[in-house]
Amino acid sequence: xxxxxxxxxxxxxxxxxxxxxxxxxxxxxxxxxxxxxxxxxxxxxxxxxxxxxxxxxxxxxxxxxxxxxxxxxxxxxxxxxxxxx
Numbered sequence: 001x002x003x004x005x006x007x008x009x010x011x012x013x014x015x016x017x018x019x020x021x022x023x024x025x026x027x028x029x030x031x032x033x034x035x036x037x038x039x040x041x042x043x044x045x046x047x048x049x050x051x052x053x054x055x056x057x058x059x060x061x062x063x064x065x066x067x068x069x070x071x072x073x074x075x076x077x078x079x080x081x082x083x084x085x
Contacts, residue, residue: 022058022062025047025048025058026059026062026063028046028047029043029047029055029059029062029067030070030074032046032047033067033070033071033074034071034074034075034078036071036075040052040055040056040067040068040071043055043067044056055067
């Protein structure tokens with residue numbers, strides 16, 4: 001599929017390539033944040049960010065909070081679930 005065909009197809013769906021990439025990165029970031037063995041720099045690198053601060057800014061734009069704060073909340077919520085296992 002050519003780039004222009006993809007662009008038209010995505011526009012017909014009401015989205016764009018950059019929005020798909022952003023949505024995918026956000027979802028992957030949330031999945032990686034649950035893994036307490038990864039730090040923010042490693043997560044940023046896994047998502048394709050060359051600088052962790054760029055990832056932090058993007059994450060804050062997506063969620064309204066820092067990645068570390070979100071990670072801490074998610075890990076706190078996962079603790080009771082982990083204790084059941």
